[in-house]
Amino acid sequence: MLEKLNFSRNLVDIIGFTMPIIFISLIIVFLILAVILSYHWRKYGVGRLKAALFMLIYLIGGIVLVGVMAIAKLSY
Amino acid sequence: MIDLHPKEEIILTVRRHWLIFIGEISALIIAFFLPIFFVVFSGYIHEAGVQYLSFSEITSTLIFISAAWISVLWMIFFVIFTDYYLDVLVITNQRIIDIEQAGLFARDIATAPLENIEDIKIEILGVMATAFNFGNLHLQTAGSDKEILIRGIKNPEFVKKLIMSTYQRETALSQNSK
Numbered sequence: 001m002l003e004k005l006n007f008s009r010n011l012v013d014i015i016g017f018t019m020p021i022i023f024i025s026l027i028i029v030f031l032i033l034a035v036i037l038s039y040h041w042r043k044y045g046v047g048r049l050k051a052a053l054f055m056l057i058y059l060i061g062g063i064v065l066v067g068v069m070a071i072a073k074l075s076y
Numbered sequence: 077m078i079d080l081h082p083k084e085e086i087i088l089t090v091r092r093h094w095l096i097f098i099g100e101i102s103a104l105i106i107a108f109f110l111p112i113f114f115v116v117f118s119g120y121i122h123e124a125g126v127q128y129l130s131f132s133e134i135t136s137t138l139i140f141i142s143a144a145w146i147s148v149l150w151m152i153f154f155v156i157f158t159d160y161y162l163d164v165l166v167i168t169n170q171r172i173i174d175i176e177q178a179g180l181f182a183r184d185i186a187t188a189p190l191e192n193i194e195d196i197k198i199e200i201l202g203v204m205a206t207a208f209n210f211g212n213l214h215l216q217t218a219g220s221d222k223e224i225l226i227r228g229i230k231n232p233e234f235v236k237k238l239i240m241s242t243y244q245r246e247t248a249l250s251q252n253s254k
Contacts, residue, residue, distance in 0.1 A: 008128040015129075015137055022140075026147050033151050036180055037158055044162050044177075058154050065147040072140035076133055 019073050026069070030062050081170055087242055088167040090235055093210035096228035097160045104149050104156070111142035155180060165213075165226050167239060169246055172215065174224050186224050188217045190243040198232040215239075 037058065041051035080086070114121065118138065125134045162177035172193070176184040193215055200211035211232040215224040229235060 011128050012133065015133070019137075019140055022144055026144060030147065030151060033154070037154055040158055040162065040177075040180065044175075044183075046161065054154075054157075058150075061150050062147065065143050065150060068143040069140055069147070072136045072143060076136040076140070 016076065019076060023066075023069055023073060027066060030066070034058060034062075078166060078173060078175075080168065084168050084170045086166055086168050088235070088238055090165045090167070090230055092160065092163060092226075092228040093208060093230045095204060095208050095210065097157070100156050100160065101153060104153055108146065108149055111138075111145055114138045114142060165229060165235070167235070167242065169242060172224070172239065174215075174226055188215060188224060190239070190246060192218045193239065193243065194218050196236045196239060198236055200232065209233075 034055065038051065038055055040046075041054055042048070046054070078086075118135075121138065122131060122134050129137070159177050159179060162175065162183075164175050166173040166175070169190075171187055171189045174186040174188075176186075178184065195214075195216040197214040197216070198211055199214070200206055200209075205211050209231055210228050213226040213229050213232050213235060215226075217224065
């Protein structure tokens with residue numbers, strides 16, 4: 001019983017510790033990729049309007065997903 | 077951006093067929109639906125995990141994992157899309173430019189003047205390629221052993237005809253001007 005309780009506490013701690021690391025890592029990778037993609041779209045002639053549209057779609061999708069992750073983390 | 081020569085005009089810009097793109101992201105599409113297993117088996121997962129974590133903790137963890145998973149797929153999708161979108165064949169009135177984007181940090185640009193093109197071969201292989209009219213375009217150029225190969229191009233027959241007609245028109249124009 002006590003072992004199970006310890007394991008349970010450890011599991012809660014591990015998940016609680018891992019979540020922010022994954023969250024922050026994903027945001028960093030997401031932002032770095034945004035810069036790289038934006039550079040490619042602008043430099044290689046996608047066109048300003050299209051490049052802006054692609055970036056908007058990328059950011060909206062990313063922000064929604066990051067938002068869902070943040071809510072999940074906060075409600076954990 | 078492509079640096080064009082003086083009096084050079086872009087006649088056609090063509091990409092690979094969208095079905096090729098769908099094929100490239102098919103693994104992502106399958107992977108996208110994996111979190112649905114969490115929903116389908118949520119009863120079992122909660123049952124198994126409830127002795128260690130509370131109901132809300134399990135739910136939050138599953139939602140977090142799903143969102144993180146889809147975020148990664150979202151980023152991979154844009155890398156593949158960029159690769160697809162920047163792979164382009166440009167036909168101008170002077171030459172053919174084949175731009176091949178390999179991932180985010182490699183880019184191969186092959187150029188062949190129209191007068192150097194000796195042979196154009198198209199390949200339409202398979203049911204899907206026939207039904208959706210896409211295929212490979214082989215350009216054999218003079219003075220080079222290496223042919224230019226453009227895979228999965230939209231409407232290859234039209235592209236072949238366009239290259240040939242452009243070459244004929246430009247040759248006639250240059251002869252008239254002499």
